[in-house]
Amino acid sequence: MRAVDYEVAVLGLGGVGAAAFHALGTRGISVLGIDQFEPVHDRGSSHGQSRIFRIAYFEHPDYVPMGVYSRSRWTELDRRSDKRVFIPTGGAWIGPRDGRHVGESLHSARQHGLAHELLEPGEAMRRWPALRIPEDHVCFHETAAGIVCPEHAIEVLLGEGVASGGRLLTGERIERVEPEEDCILVRTERSSHRVGSVVMALGPWMKRFLPDLDVELEPQRQLLGWTRPGRPDLVEEGRLPVWLFADHDESIQYGFPRCPGLPGPEGVKVARHCRAERCDPDTMRREVDDADERMVLDGLASRVPAAFGPVTSLKTCLYTMSEDGHFIIDRHPQDHRVVLAAGFSGHGFKFLPALGTALAELALDGGTSMPVGFLGLDRLLHRQG
Numbered sequence: 001m002r003a004v005d006y007e008v009a010v011l012g013l014g015g016v017g018a019a020a021f022h023a024l025g026t027r028g029i030s031v032l033g034i035d036q037f038e039p040v041h042d043r044g045s046s047h048g049q050s051r052i053f054r055i056a057y058f059e060h061p062d063y064v065p066m067g068v069y070s071r072s073r074w075t076e077l078d079r080r081s082d083k084r085v086f087i088p089t090g091g092a093w094i095g096p097r098d099g100r101h102v103g104e105s106l107h108s109a110r111q112h113g114l115a116h117e118l119l120e121p122g123e124a125m126r127r128w129p130a131l132r133i134p135e136d137h138v139c140f141h142e143t144a145a146g147i148v149c150p151e152h153a154i155e156v157l158l159g160e161g162v163a164s165g166g167r168l169l170t171g172e173r174i175e176r177v178e179p180e181e182d183c184i185l186v187r188t189e190r191s192s193h194r195v196g197s198v199v200m201a202l203g204p205w206m207k208r209f210l211p212d213l214d215v216e217l218e219p220q221r222q223l224l225g226w227t228r229p230g231r232p233d234l235v236e237e238g239r240l241p242v243w244l245f246a247d248h249d250e251s252i253q254y255g256f257p258r259c260p261g262l263p264g265p266e267g268v269k270v271a272r273h274c275r276a277e278r279c280d281p282d283t284m285r286r287e288v289d290d291a292d293e294r295m296v297l298d299g300l301a302s303r304v305p306a307a308f309g310p311v312t313s314l315k316t317c318l319y320t321m322s323e324d325g326h327f328i329i330d331r332h333p334q335d336h337r338v339v340l341a342a343g344f345s346g347h348g349f350k351f352l353p354a355l356g357t358a359l360a361e362l363a364l365d366g367g368t369s370m371p372v373g374f375l376g377l378d379r380l381l382h383r384q385g
């Protein structure tokens with residue numbers, strides 16, 4: 001039997017791949033990380049200055065332990081780095097009293113004993129004068145919430161992985177992943193590598209490498225916007241938490257306080273979490289137009305008038321939607337040496353430390369101490385009808 005070149009290869013070095021590379025490298029595993037671009041780039045899903053971190057999860061309470069684990073890891077990473085990786089700001093989640101988002105956040109918080117407050121509109125607006133909250137809405141305040149900076153996080157994760165002995169191969173496109181009897185052969189456009197197992201974290205490009213797996217992974221074109229705020233004093237870090245307004249139609253408008261020391265455009269960032277146009281990550285329209293600007297700004301003047309102002313920058317980004325909006329973390333049903341990380345559906349970044357640990361353990365041991373069983377492929381492959 002010929003020896004392998006690396007114990008594990010991590011395919012794709014966006015946020016998820018970077019976290020797996022870090023978890024493997026810092027455990028002393030011989031690991032190769034490969035990406036078609038130079039990290040950190042703006043062609044996939046892991047760029048744009050900031051990501052919301054929250055734990056009282058309205059999507060499903062089973063994410064909460066991963067959130068608790070990740071928060072302490074983000075805090076440690078932030079302390080070790082000279083860059084801002086994690087900024088604890090608290091979070092104000094605002095929605096109709098009878099709406100799902102506030103109701104399910106409350107449910108997760110109560111089930112897992114998380115610190116939280118339920119604030120009436122008047123009280124929330126006294127604390128954070130930038131916000132305007134209608135009388136029939138309520139504000140769920142999560143003290144553990146904050147901001148993760150994707151550019152800084154990936155830089156630090158890859159940097160620590162390399163410092164521990166991991167190797168990076170960037171600017172090289174992976175063309176094939178071929179399972180052989182005694183190894184997995186990873187072929188790029190210029191080289192090939194024999195490895196013991198692979199973690200596939202190819203973001204919106206993932207489906208191309210899984211033609212036979214009957215799961216939906218839909219890339220969608222999304223937008224990020226920045227404004228020159230009308231009242232900068234009210235939207236500075238310390239005066240405004242991360243905020244989100246949930247609509248009855250399930251879409252969410254959200255935004256961030258202005259935090260010094262983050263990369264990217266000037267201004268305050270606002271965006272929308274919603275269904276969007278299906279796209280191909282290689283040919284997606286990356287130019288932006290007036291309709292994109294209107295979509296990002298719509299509702300801002302009445303919800304956070306202090307943040308409203310001329311748009312200073314608009315950027316595209318990609319979601320990869322799974323069928324049910326939950327992640328896919330599992331071993332490939334046909335070859336257990338292939339670990340899949342896919343379908344992050346616009347909410348994966350906050351959990352990178354937990355995901356990195358789970359993916360590393362699955363690649364090395366076949367199982368994981370992280371409670372990710374609810375994210376397995378079974379729920380999608382064995383569905384009825």
Ligand SMILES: Cc1cc2nc3c(=O)[nH]c(=O)nc-3n(C[C@H](O)[C@H](O)[C@H](O)COP(=O)(O)OP(=O)(O)OC[C@H]3O[C@@H](n4cnc5c(N)ncnc54)[C@H](O)[C@@H]3O)c2cc1C
Nearest residue numbers: 012014015016036044045046052174203317344348349350
């Ligand atoms: C607008 C927007 C807002 C978001 N907001 C939040 C938020 O507030 N909170 C939160 O938790 N999450 C948020 N998310 C989601 C989060 O950012 C994503 O879940 C996460 O970044 C997904 O990372 P990834 O590594 O799976 O994908 P990617 O970052 O796309 O990485 C995939 C990598 O694979 C590489 N690759 C693909 N094919 C090949 C190939 N053939 N050869 C070599 N390399 C290849 C790509 O170059 C890329 O680097 C948001 C996402 C977007 C787009």
